[in-house]
Amino acid sequence: MADSSTDDPALAAEFDILAKRAGLPILAGRRPALLQNYKDLKRMTALMRQPRTAAAEPAGAYSILSVTRSV
């Protein structure tokens, strides 16, 4: 697997800052794979940012009655 830190330094810098903020030690040898997974996470969080209606808000999102009988 390619070390993403070499082809996307901005992403790698962002990753390092967030890891430090989380108090997360990055184990030796695991950074390239973590960076790949971080890229995929960024893809997913971008995908979720679409226009939503006012009804799409988290209140009651974990209430079984509102989630599964929401319509």
Next chain:
Amino acid sequence: MAKALHDVSIAEAGAMLRSGSVTSMALTEHALDRIRSVDPLISSFITVTKESALADAAAADAAFAKGIDKGPMQGIPHALKDIYGTAGIRTTCHSKLLLDNIPKEDSVVAAKFKAQGAVMLGKLATHEFALGGPSFDLPFPPARNPWNPDCIPGGSSSGSGAAVAAGLVRMAMGSDTGGSIRGPAGYCGTIGLKPTYGLVSRRGVFPLSYTLDHCGPLSWTVEDSAIAMEVIAGFDPLDPASADVAVPDFRGKLGKGVQGLRLGLPRGWFVNADGASAETLKAIDDAAQTLAKLGATIEEIELPDYELYNACGRVIMFSEAYAIHEKDFQTRPQDYGLYTYLRMTMGAFVSATDLTQAMRLRRELAQAVNAKLKGCDALITASTLAPAPAFSEADPNSPPNFPIQTMPFDVTGNPAMSIPTGFSASGLPLSMQIVGRAFDEPTVLGIGAAFEAATKLPERRPSFAVAKAA
């Protein structure tokens, strides 16, 4: 020819126990013998509780002799995924971090089976903390697929799927956060039922993701999953997610057929999905035709893009899982297996805004599924998108994402059951899902039972020929 004892279903064994034609001790000793001879090929058990199982069997036989009948699981051997807390019995989550964890109390599910006089044979392999696997860097080997031990059994309820398919137990409990019951069921050719969120207590089961975790059974027949649900479903005021609703009659629609039912088919989700095999797609289309011949109406429907469900579920799962493990990740990350470490660490990088967006999206996605279920009695869709891959197909440096479409119904909470649809040319099981309205497990089970009766797929068991030839 009479069935081998391990091919007898829970329903059939229950009748035999009550007629006196078999004892719980005979069922238990047969199962223990089969575990001894077969499990070395598939590594489905982490812990076999032989002594307590034999004691449970003796107690069940004594109860039958006195005319005491506590219910359909009395005297029936079963097993639990090793994330279910069991009093006095090691519960490891397949992890170095919990190698010495011996709970003082049973999980609610374990207690319910115990109260009914069921026989617990032991604890089953899982992906580490129900997330990281299949891995070879953990304290126990990964479970293997009984149809071909070179292949994965799916996960994370890997031991549960393998043990049921191999005929070591008729039913095993799994858990499902992104597909961890239905994936192994699909790859191993078993039934796997993820119940409605809130229908089965999760108390005492090690959490992966609070708002996505579901407890449910894997079994060889649809009826046996219905029987397990009769035992484990019900309101638990000490489980914050538990739903205070009437428990349905899980066997109420078995044998009633599918005549007149309207079934939605979100074909757009899977027909062009990456990694979908032609055999899987054909088997789903054939299954739809079978259900149509039985009297159901099949209607193609559109749902939001599958990737939205997947992204929503994964962002929530990573966040909640990391919150549970945060301290250990900060202080002893080296003790996690590589796949667990790589997956769970992502939770540290999800922002509060990301999580809020995921929760907003979750509501919208649940509404979309439930709107379709107003016009349909149930949905049928893909489960695993291809036969079980080989262990050798997994990149040892990065966790695999084998093609499977189970996440949507963890996001929405609807009941969803994986059921076999046939076999690939290579002899591996194929599968689909049947999805119902909230708390309408009886319809899901009824459709499954009708399909099962029409296809007779449970008559085919793994031969272990591949493993024995190796």
